[in-house]
Amino acid sequence: MESVVKVFAFMLLVSQASVRKLNAQTSEMQADRARRDMAIRWPAAYDPSVAPVFSHNELLIHADCHRIFARLSDVTAWPSWLVIVKDVSNETPQKTGKGALYRLKIFNSPIQSRIVEFEADQRISWIPFGADETETHHGHYHAWRFVPQAGNCLVITEETGIGPGDRKNPSSGSHLMHKAHELWLDSLRYISEP
Template structure:
């Protein structure tokens, strides 16, 4: 049975202004390897072109943890964010990471999102990486109407970059 994202009240997909869902399943990686790479926000810019200027407010370094408050730029928006779910994968439980993010502004510019990740080991040496984002606000409505869909395209690129980064790190570990 595949797991699903835990949505906070008010962000349930289908009730928000925009929703993006992206997933990959790959062989020869573990949920722990993927999770540990994802939470290292210092790496994001190296493999995800829609991320820049990551800064942390209440945690030293750039490794995400429970309740971390941070900011970054993505899709042209300056986002303030706070981790609302953080559970490393263990004992056949999936890894879970989610942040509430927002871009301040008036009614035409305010954006409010929950971006969630679920990373789980599957049988036969496979891992599933699911990322979903539920958005509220006029900018979210505009993203929903855009063609092509920038959120799903961008988040799929994030998944591909994440997988490639983990694979590269594994090859370097083998070579060392």
């Protein structure tokens, strides 16, 4: 009987830790939603108010927005400074801005993304596309905005996810996305600040 009680107590402790972790991830997503940048433009299907997964990150980088935007918009150079990305190829070499299609691996997962918004030094966004170049409708929309601030730049990035996996575990997906964006912003700062 004593061993059954110990097993039950252990299972209760483990489940309480899981609930605390889930609550923390849910709180993080709620905080991200509260900080949402209303100046970011979203396709209707990916709007944060309807997407199950959402992440907001921002960082003041001590460099001008032109320099930072140039680093981020050079997608083929990402593997040289962003450890989560590799094998980038521009499938539309004649394009480098809006409409450019890239194949790459993020966290070793192959994706194909098209830049759908490109305003030099201000905004860039992309969306995953399928092999037939139609929107996947189960992917993510990733938006960036660059706000000049007295010689520095506030870099804001937000992403939504609307796929089956996102609906299955939105808090965990948002948490992982948030952490990846922290790394992305820190790496961008590292290569951008003089």
